[in-house]
Amino acid sequence: MTQLLQRFLAIGALMLAGAVAAPAQDAGPDLSALARFEPARSAIRAEGEGTLIRLGLSQPVPYRLYLLDSPPRLVLDFRVVDFTGTAPDSLLGAPGIADLRWGPFRPGWSRLVAQLDGPQEVLFAEERTNDPATTDSLITGSTTLEIHLKPVSAGDFVAHTGVPHSALWDLPQPAATDPPHRRQTGEAPLxxxxDPGHGGLDPGAETEAMSEATLTLTFARELKDHLTRAGIRVLLTREEDVFVPLETRITVARVAGADLLLSLHADALAEGEATGATVYLLDDAASDAASAKLAERHDRADLLAGVDLEGHDDEVAGVLMDLARAETQPRAVRLAQVLAGSIKTEGLKMHKHPVQSADFSVLKSPDIPSILLELGFLSSAPDRTRLNDPAWRIRMADALTTAILAWARADAAEARLLRQ
Ligand SMILES: [Zn+2]
Incomplete structure (x- = not known):
């Protein structure tokens, strides 16, 4: 079975297990066939020399699995599985699995990522639909997906890692040869x-009542309304609760020819570290330890969501892009200053250092002024109250709209001057 599985992984085939799995070609989202995760029939436990992951599902689903390195991870993609009501942590505890997360990944698909505590191989993976008349109380029910892992040497592990490629699953890649986007001159609508931060299996910061992913999407929709009414065209990097890799967020902006990108967040930091809105610029050197922690956490969430960053180095490198970068950064700095000024003028709570910098991957478009805005911090009780208040969010959306209009006017005037 191991050899067979390895061959599957090597050729990158979509694994369709069980007798009733649908062919891959017509595996479009079918929410009527939503499979539910059944925690009572699910467990992770030591088995032999390794670890057994058993997932109880209300019905069979097409799935694929593969391994990724740095850190070692097992990624399991399947047709929509509803994990509502169960925290991944509740399955942790057995040796072999260091961390677990799951949730919506792309429309119609869910993902489970198990971070392994070392290099492991998949001994077998099997999805079976049980006879309801079975007497085994542990596995009575509809479908069980079992994955047996066993530690291997680092060399053996690396030989079997990588994202399998298929048209059904692959995300579009940015074109390496796109010329830099021409800056706006005020002649066309802005x-x-x-970019609503986080989403899907990466909820971002969480409290009992709300998640950062939900909050940023809510606010992005509200801000979109404000901007649209001011005559600005708006595109969201995600319209629902799905995971979007950081690189794809940049690609969405570049493919659309965006004039600016605003990434929205409301992270959590240790008590006392942060309160109030904070405007972030890209910089290799973070303003302080908290800023560095935020940037690291966002990249780590991408990694733990099972995104393979290998081979995705700067796809838009080159002299033209270096020139674009040199022109873009001062424009981003002015945008940050105008945004912070407008939020302050509106009388909204700001961080004691309202403009900061850190190495945020989502801000790395060479030709699009990009800003990350922490609307507030979910770790701060006063911030939570404000973020939850629709009236406060309206004032924030107003302040941002005013700032973007003011920046765009000055930026366009400068562009016209430079062109002469
Ligand atoms: Zn965040």
Missing amino acids: LVVL
Whole structure:
């Protein structure tokens, strides 16, 4: 079975297990066939020399699995599985699995990522639909997906890692040869890409009542309304609760030819570290330890969501892009200053250092001024109250709209001057 599985992984085939799995070609989203995760029939436990992951599902689903390195991870993609009501942590505890997360990944698909505590191989993976008349109380029910892992040497592990490629699953890649986007001159409507942070299996910061992913999407929709009414075109990097890799967020903005990108967040930091809105610029050197922690956490969430960053180095490198970068950064700095000024003028709570910098991957478009805005911090009780208040969010959306209009006017005037 191991050899067979390895061959599957090597050729990158979509694994369709069980007798009733649908062919891959017509595996479009079918929410009527939503499979539910059944925690009572699910467990992770030591088995032999390794670890057994058993997932109880209300019905069979097409799935694929593969391994990724740095850190070692097992990625399991399947047709929509509803995990509502169960925290991944509740399955942790057995040796072999260091961390677990799951949730919506792309429309119609869910993902489970198990971070392994070392290099392991998949001994077998099997999805079976049980006879309801079975007497085994542990596995009575509809479908069980079992994955047996066993530690291997680092060399053996690396030989079997990598994202299998298939047209059904692959995300579009940015074109390496796209010329830099021409800066706006005020002649066409401004195009703003709003990036609601996190989503899907990466909820971001969480409290009992709300998640950062939900909050940023809510606010992005509200801000979109404000901007649209001011005559600005708006595109969101995600319209629902799905995972979008950081690189794809940049690609969405570049493909659309955005005039600016505003990434929206409301992270959590240790008590006392952060309160109030904070405007972030890209910089290799973070303003302080908290800023560095935020940037690291966002990249780590991408990694733990099972995104393979290998071979995705700067796809848009080159002299033209270096020139674009040199022109873009001062424009981003002015945008940050105008945004912070407008939020302050509106009388909204700001961080004691309102403009900061850190190495945020989502801000790395060479030719699009990009800003990350922490609307507030979910770790701060006063911030939570404000973020939850629709009236406060309206004032924030107003302040941002005013700032973007003011920046765009000055930016366009400068562009016209430079062109002469
Ligand atoms: Zn965040």
